[in-house]
Amino acid sequence: MSMDWLSNELAEIKSKGLYRELRTIKTAQTPRIKKDGREYILLSSNNYLGLATHPEVKRSSIESIEKYGSGAGGSRLTTGNTDLYDSLEEKIADFKGTEDAIVFSSGYMANIGTISALMTNGDMILSDELNHASIIDGCRLSRADVKVFPHRDVTYIAKELRASKNNKKLIVTDGVFSMDGDIAPLPEIIEVAEKFDAIVMVDDAHATGILGEHCRGTGDYFNVEPDINMGTLSKALASSGGYIAGNSELIDYLRNISRSFIFSTALSPPDVAAASTAIDIIRKENPARKLWENIAIYKKGLIDAGFDIQSETQIIPLITGDTETTLKAALELDKLGIFVQGIRPPTVPEGKGRIRTTLMATHSRQDISEALIAIRKVKEKFNL
Ligand SMILES: Cc1ncc(COP(=O)(O)O)c(C=O)c1O
Structure with missing residues (x-):
């Protein structure tokens, strides 16, 4: 069969300025990186707490390879389960304050595998319009009726729930929105869910290890308990993998039903060990304290430069608008x-292009002030 259509499609993507290319970094995710023989300030990594290069995290990963080898060798329900996984799940449950937890091989897998396991024909899912793609794909896989609600609009959720004749109802939202850095109104969502008997699921990919008094995430920040706590091990936890934390029955059900858990090889031992040690460090040292100091300094610099900043967290987009200006x-x-990524459709809506900047606890004052000088120049040049 001819594959000519591929070059046509690619040409069209390029003509719209939406072509994506891989850029190759030759160093770890540290505040200063090397690319094409040049040094850059890294202002777009999700290694928010800098733990991906923490000596204890690296050591535990290496030790896990010495003991368990490099790969898991099977899915969790076949030969892939070792005491490493059991202890990580116990640790996540304890950290999140839930009865149990289940680890998936990525955050993406956790979202698609959980939403599609819990919801089906005849059920309703209410999903924020700015939710991550993995939530959107989980909703599609479930075959439930999906209602996309305007960003953080609890009145809309209540209206839909009141009118609903569906069997089960799920409200799903990012805790911290991945491209905007604002926070879901979780207390109001939980209140309306309780009134209309709906389940609440929060994706804490960008909140785990960072938000709340104990850095547990969005629930901790607001002092409320969602039914389903999703998170990833790939951002502040410096590794790979995703998790769901919740009550024992929920986790037991997912272990039995979730296809992305059952039919995928378990995370490799160094990933599991790294995430486990990262949680220990978060609980012992609270590296988020330094991150919040950096956020305050950076935000003040941006506001002084004339940016309108809506972000409440370490993800701070600089809005550029159309695709051409973004690029x-x-x-x-x-x-x-400055190493950053221009974010274009379909990751964000048309006309809402942006430079997604993120801070790390390991950025120095010097890193931040150099980044701000460059950003000011770009703001002036493109009239942002
Ligand atoms: C909000 C959100 N959920 C889920 C994911 C998926 O997590 P992972 O990268 O671990 O697959 C991401 C990360 O890209 C995310 O930003």
């Missing part, structure tokens, strides 16, 4: 030695 602004920052 040009990202390229200019690259020239000035």
Whole structure:
């Protein structure tokens, strides 16, 4: 069969300025990285707490390879389960304050495998319009009626729930929104869910290890308990993998029904060990304290430069608007030695292009002030 259509499709993607290319970094996810022989300030990593290069995290990963080898060798329900996984799940449950937890091989797998296991024909899912793609795909897989609600609009949720004749009802939201850095109104969502007997699921990919008095995430921040706590091990927890924390029956059900858990090889031992040690460090040292100091300094610099900043967290988008300006602004920052990503549709809606900047606990004052100087120049040049 001819595959000519591929080159046509690719040409169309390129003509719209939406072509994506891999960029190759030759160092770890540290505040200063090397690319194409040049040094850059890394201002877009999800290694928010800097734990991916923490000596204890690296050591535990290496030791796990010495003991268990490099790969899991099977899915969790076949030969892939060792005491490493059991202890990580116990640790996550204890950290999140839930009865149990289940680990998946990525956050994406956790979302698609959980939503599709819990919801089906005749059920209703209410999903925030800015939710992550893995939530959207989980909703599609479930075959439930999906209602996408305007961003953080609890009145809309209540209206839909009141009118619903569906069997089960699920409200699903990012805790911290991945491209905007704002926080879901979880107390109001839980209140309305209780009134209409709906389940609440929160994706804490960007909140785990960072938000709340104990850095447990969005529930901890607001002092409320969602029914289903999803998170990833790939961001502040410096590894790979995803998890669901909740009551024992929920986790037991997912172990039995969730296809992305059952039919995928378990995470490799160094991933499991790294995440486990990262949780220990978060509980012992609270590295998020330094991250919040950096957020305050950076945000003040941006506001002083005239940016309108809506973010409440370490994810701080600089809105650029159309795709052309987004690409040009990202390229200019690259020239000035700042490693960032221009974010275009379909990741964000048309006309809402942005440079997604993120802070790390390991950024120094010097890193932040150099980044701000470059950003000011780009703001002036492109009238942002
Ligand atoms: C909100 C959100 N949920 C889920 C995921 C998926 O997590 P992972 O990268 O571990 O697959 C991400 C990360 O890209 C995310 O931003």
